[in-house]
Amino acid sequence: MKLSTKGRYGVKSMLDLALHGGEGPVPLKSIAERQDISENYLEQLFATLRKAGHLKSIRGAQGGYILAHDPKNITIGSILRSLEGSLAPVECVVEDDPIKCSKSDRCVTKIVWKKIRDKVNEAVDSVTLDDLIEEYKKSNTDDAYIYYI
Amino acid sequence: MKLSTKGRYGVKSMLDLALHGGEGPVPLKSIAERQDISENYLEQLFATLRKAGHLKSIRGAQGGYILAHDPKNITIGSILRSLEGSLAPVECVVEDDPIKCSKSDRCVTKIVWKKIRDKVNEAVDSVTLDDLIEEYKKSNTDDAYIYYI
DNA sequence: TCCAATTCCAAGTACTTTACTCGGTATTTC
DNA sequence: GAAATACCGAGTAAAGTACTTGGAATTGGA
16 A cells, blocks of 8 residues: 555655746756756656656756646645545545455445545645645744745 | 455454354354355464454364454454554654654644544444444344344 | 366466666856 | 657556465264
């Protein structure tokens, strides 16, 4: 039941971008360095996030990435699902067109898998990027200018 | 964020055992056949469940496995955690001695990981084996004697 | 007393997934 | 025109998953 690095890196990087953006695009390289993630690998994750509509990119020198929406409107859940796919614990309870097993009609264990799925979604959808930004600022009141994670 | 087959097979098999037990030990082979799981593989899972105190075994001919406790006192969570380990989505928020990263003190993403962890535990600990048995019986009122899953 | 049925145990292995790397092209600014 | 960036597709090493294999130990019943 572990998240892959995709989800973890994605959330970290989106938060990094939110903290460092504002005055223009942030180059992937700087995010990768701060977050200690392979640049080439993060590139792939950002491609996914861009296609999912979370990021906008600006090519060429002085280019980089910017958030496509206000952090208040970006839930952690939407980031995670973009990168990880459904957060359902078992294929048979994936939200759209689940892969059913032969005994799906009689299977009562699905009750549990659905509960897990719903609770996980509840958890990740209740937190926005902005919530994390606020938490970050709160926990760094002494040296409020050090906006790295 | 998927469960492995260990967790899924474990819950299915414990339920199967609960439905077929009662008049004595149930041989692993019959559970494996009904649930369409490799017998040798299930053996390994049952070894874990036995060591975790969920099962008792009786060796030799006419032997098999029986539940160590009343289904009312066995939560799905305890089965899953025995087989899968902590259900935390990230190592750094595992319940006992988590593996912390270097930035753990400042890391705000942990807020989300902890929320997921707690919600998942809440979901799986709110359902007992007996709940699934009851659900199963309810959904099979017409042919109530067919107690397989 | 032996055989069949069972649990118990430790290694080995094929397959799949993850987490990357590599090499290049396209675009933009200075 | 050179440097800095994003974009793209393919390849790959390591780890994890889901088993298999080959046995030893125990027990009940013929």
